[in-house]
Amino acid sequence: MSTGSASSDDTPATFSARLKAATWDAHGEAEQQGFTRALLDGRLPRDAYAAMVAQHYFAYAALEEVGRALAGHPVAAAVVDPALFRLPALERDLDTLSGPGWRDRISPSRPTRTYAARIEQMADDPAGYVAHHYTRYIGDLSGGQFIRRVAARAYGLTDTAGLEFYVFDQVGSLPRFKEGYRARIDSLGLDEAAQRRVVRETRLAYQLNTEVLADLERTHEAGLAA
Numbered sequence: 001m002s003t004g005s006a007s008s009d010d011t012p013a014t015f016s017a018r019l020k021a022a023t024w025d026a027h028g029e030a031e032q033q034g035f036t037r038a039l040l041d042g043r044l045p046r047d048a049y050a051a052m053v054a055q056h057y058f059a060y061a062a063l064e065e066v067g068r069a070l071a072g073h074p075v076a077a078a079v080v081d082p083a084l085f086r087l088p089a090l091e092r093d094l095d096t097l098s099g100p101g102w103r104d105r106i107s108p109s110r111p112t113r114t115y116a117a118r119i120e121q122m123a124d125d126p127a128g129y130v131a132h133h134y135t136r137y138i139g140d141l142s143g144g145q146f147i148r149r150v151a152a153r154a155y156g157l158t159d160t161a162g163l164e165f166y167v168f169d170q171v172g173s174l175p176r177f178k179e180g181y182r183a184r185i186d187s188l189g190l191d192e193a194a195q196r197r198v199v200r201e202t203r204l205a206y207q208l209n210t211e212v213l214a215d216l217e218r219t220h221e222a223g224l225a226a
């Protein structure tokens with residue numbers, strides 16, 4: 001897969017291209033997790049899928065709480081956009097997938113608590129927040145759209161009920177939105193130190209997501225046998 005435009009010495013020409021190039025191996029780790037493979041192959045049991053949605057719920061609660069707090073900060077403002085917020089969609093998906101009373105039956109796993117705590121620390125680190133924002137939302141707008149189709153087939157979900165997490169109906173064309181997002185982070189004019197900061201935090205964000213997925217795999221081992 002292309003890692004974005006590059007100049008003649010192979011250094012990415014833009015920050016967004018650099019960010020992708022410098023983190024794509026970590027993306028591969030998340031994508032290759034056993035839990036993710038089972039999901040992509042359509043052999044993840046519905047209860048395991050619902051368990052992943054429940055873990056998302058806690059991560060996005062942190063992501064969106066910090067996003068609201070940082071919305072006025074010039075760096076974070078380049079990415080924070082209420083049209084992306086996923087929490088209401090996750091709540092509706094859990095209603096569909098787990099039934100009423102789901103709030104009393106879910107809790108964050110240990111890796112999710114670590115992940116959410118890290119996101120909360122970004123309240124004092126807007127560049128670090130950009131990393132977490134990019135890792136989740138741009139992922140949801142990319143591979144997430146593929147997962148939506150696989151999950152619809154696997155769980156017999158014929159409309160958007162249970163899949164609203166993947167429906168971004170307030171952002172217009174997804175490719176165009178992602179293009180604009182990349183342009184906005186490129187126009188931040190982050191200096192070298194700040195760029196490195198975002199790259200490092202994005203790698204950590206991928207790792208934290210990988211740990212959440214690995215834990216889900218352990219918890220649902222029996223249902224994941226190929």
Ligand code: HEM
Pocket residue numbers: 016019020027030031036040134135136138139140142143144146147206209
């Ligand atoms: C479930 C398996 C996954 C598949 C099949 C997948 C697939 C993809 C694909 C095809 C792209 C490229 C889209 C493009 O160039 O426009 C992409 C981009 C991306 N994915 Fe994933 N992905 C998966 C999991 C994840 C996970 C778990 C995360 C993070 C938690 C993630 C975060 C991202 C991000 C941030 C990008 C944007 C990279 C960029 O263009 O800067 N993905 N994904």
